[in-house]
Amino acid sequence: LSQKMLKPLSPLPHTDPATQRVIELGAGTGAFTRALIEHGLHAHNLLVVERDAALHGLLCQRFPGLQVIQADACALRTAAQASGYLQGGPADAVISGLGLLSMPRATQRSILTEAFAVLRPGGCFVQFTYGHASPVSRALRDELGLHVRRSGLAWRNAPPASVFVYQRA
Template sequence: MIDPPLRGHPAKADRSAIHWTFFRQWLKNPLAIAALSPSSRRLAREMVKQLPEHPGRVIELGGGTGVFTRALLERGVHPNNLLVVELNEELHRLLQQQFPEVHVVRGDARELQAIIEGEGFAEAGGVDAILSGLGLLSMSRGTQRRILTAAFSVLGPNGRFIQFTYGPASPVSRDLLTELGISVHRGGVAWRNVPPAAVYVFTRNRSTSIRAVRTHKR
């Protein structure tokens, strides 16, 4: 008798279907889907290594096929304390099917403040961390500004924004970080990811606060 796959880990046939779903969405909109295939579990491990020691509320932006979502749950983030935001309709539906106990919302990262208010996810003290699977490197400066402003408007005072990139340096320019009052450091590299990916951690400069900006639905 063959044991069933571990809870939360899709079987081989399911993984093939997930990869095909992801690739099909990439074909439809390669600028919105930043890679040809989902991120690896190696990269997911590098991402969750950058979480605070005892994370409370966590948000994931661009949930994709759920690789980071699964790693967050394995790291010990309670499903009730995890909000996953995915704009793509088919990937959003896939995430809902895989993680019925998690808050999975179809929405735009630029409207994050309105999303968490609508979900009742916000609370005093803010969110501890945001993991981003978004392709910041391929986005315009204006889009990056809106996403980071929205993210830091919901992060707590010591909150961190965790982002991976396939480029050789931070996906956000030094000028924009200075403008927003944000610092960055490299957290690690997933060399065996295809392609290799570096993880960066963004935090507030201690002397600077980022004003919450209410965004409007399009």
């Protein structure tokens, strides 16, 4: 699944200078974090965001050289500014492991609005979800001016997971 999540960012960072700065939402235990680093993303270009205090502590232990902040994705813009991450410019991509599918539409709207506020023009929001349908409804995508494409499907994941890429229309 990690490789499917990184597919929209490829080739990162060696031949695609446009995708260098990444924010990860809902990092959990760090599976995607590790994949990003192994994929060649430089630590200073990655901001890891985790709301849960215990998982935040675990991430800080596992990745001592990374900037890991404890924050809510609904306040991403403020958290990214306060951390100093945005001083280096906007993010090129936001990768999300959040359970958008189970969240109310208002929470989804808030997270997506915050994510696109920290992205450069043309940047992308990459979301994995269990199942085949986009976790963001057509109505909300239309409201926010987003288009979506499925980037991958991880059949070997249990349960199978899809990767969706959202960009401004």
